[in-house]
Amino acid sequence: MRRILAILLENEPGSLSRIVGLFSQRAYNIESLSVAPTDEPTLSRITIVTIGDDKILEQIVKQVNKLIDVIKVTDLTEREHVERELVLVKVLAMNDKSRTEVKRICDIFRGSIIDIGKQVYTIQITGDADKTNAFIKTLANETEIIETVRSGCVGIVRGDKALKM
């Protein structure tokens, strides 16, 4: 099962490597990972998308919590939450027909074209994994995808609750 973990930890050198190391050392999956400092600059927040059953996930949460740098861990998938990922896609846009078609698909998915080259468009889209995957699949049917880059998922719990100190 796909899970999204939100981890709040000390923003110190080596903190991230401890998290990544833990996952590889214990043979846990990382599907995506994103990290940045929070509004409180001494803290970082990591979002990890992983795959595992309940038993594995229980161990992952406990093992991450055990790291000295880690302040809090939450499994967002257990709660009502919002998740988003930013994807940049560079596609071939050789002629009018394909340019129009790419533009049309972008509009439908609420993506935006953020750069134009001689024969290529670069598109930005945000959304959950379902939406971004569907977008890329649709684009691929219409034109050639040259390059994609995904930011990795970030997520936040709905409502008043917050992952804070």
Next chain:
Amino acid sequence: MTTELYNGSEMVVKALSELNIKYLFGYPGGSVLDIYDAIFKQDDVEHVLVRHEQAATHMADGYARATGEVGYVLATSGPGATNCITGIATAYMDSIPMVVLSGQVPTNLIGDDAFQETDIVGCSRPIVKHSFNCRKLEEIPNIIAKADYIAKTGRPGPVVVELPKDILIPDNKAPFTMEKDVQMRSYNPSAKGHPKQIKKAIKTIAEAKKLVVYSGGGIVLANASELLTELVEKLNAPITNTLMGLGGISGTHENFIGMLGMHGSLEANKAMANADVILALGARFDDRVTNKVEKFCPNATIIHVDIDPTSISKNINAHVPVVGLVDIVLQQMLDELDATNFKPNEEALKVWWDEINEWRAVKSVSYDKGNGKIKPQHVVESMYKITNGEAYVCSDVGQHQMFAAQYYPFAKPRQWINSGGLGTMGFGFPAAMGVKMAFPESEVICITGDGSIQMNIQELSTCMQYNIPVKIISLNNRSLGMVRQWQDMIYNGRHSSSYMESLPDFVKLTESYGHVGIQINTMEELDEKLAEAFAMKDKLVFVDIMVDEKEHVYPMQIRHGAVDEMWIKKGVKA
């Protein structure tokens, strides 16, 4: 008033002195020469020069296991630091409090593949409780205070501190400030067990008809053996110890049914398999205990008390998990027994003990004395008699380790010191040296074999320099006994690389270091010569004992079987 200024090296030494660290085990090298110079100029912290950094870590480890205090190591950057890796991993697996101070190349050279540069924080990351990259002179005292605090609190473990040379040099000075009362927002180990869980645990225990207490190294680490004994007596329950937990309750206590697991007693493993409730205290259901997990005690309700939540329900699902320090949880349990007016169910206990006594009657931990050769088990029994069962026994890894665990009943915790988790050959001798430094008046034995002892034999030199009179009892079977046993049992007797050809003359070798060497070849001379060795209180004596090379360790769990499926002796199943 002017504030006194210290350079980084002086800060390191002053910080150790403020923490009352008595010994620092280590080996000098380029990046830490300034620290060595600071050590030279003071008397608070004594440095012990080993002959290999791995031995420094095991010495600090042995010191920590025997005293319960944090063991300290100092190594230079690069090879000095990487030589510590096995010792750090050994301490990590057995949850031993240790701080390793490692040198590093100057900050401006880090990352340039400088001479004697290794990323020791990176190398050791999977085998430490935590680590620090020290980058500023002013940080040194508080980082050492934090390292000490992290190493010894919660589930103890090793902590690495990396100190680059440029913050240690004499020219660079700053005031010394150290907060000994460490507070960390991200680290607050829990202490008390949740009251609801304690109530639930006691209710489960009160309803049990066949209860077994299964305790491990956590009892030793938490100094909880008196509370454990009180609980066991109150419940009149059978108790078994893991290899790491031996001494948690006296080995001669009538409720003690022996060690469990791979080379445990039949009664201990049978009791586990037939129990309706298992009370696990500071033990972690290691694969050397459970045998095949799927077949492990399917009918038992499991209460699991541990300071580390990751240990709970990792290998075996716990029905009543209790997270907390085991000494505090034991006190809570005893209080709850009183509060609920607990009375043992005498009728059920009688049935249960009758059953256990039948398994006991098999005498699974026994051996044939017959063939005239010296039996390794016999050596351990003699050793027990001569030392009145009071010695610290530090073991290497292999058959001798199991024989010591089986035939030397430990009266007290911390008396039995061995690398149970990592299984590090070469651990026993330096660990024994560390113990002897902590308790010079006590008898300290290193039980070893011709394989293990050669993995850190250079420390005979350290023992000469510091006069550390441990007794080395080597069960010499001219082979790697445990490897050969498996080859006999599983590989059709193909002894691939398990025969030790070209053994040195251990007596002469020992003598060349100024110690005493004794060789024992026959049963007739065993007791007398052993007694002679132990009578030399102020000498390191290496006793090289030619034991029966064909002897196997029994009983032994049958591979992939249930916890109680065992070979009692060669070809005989329980």
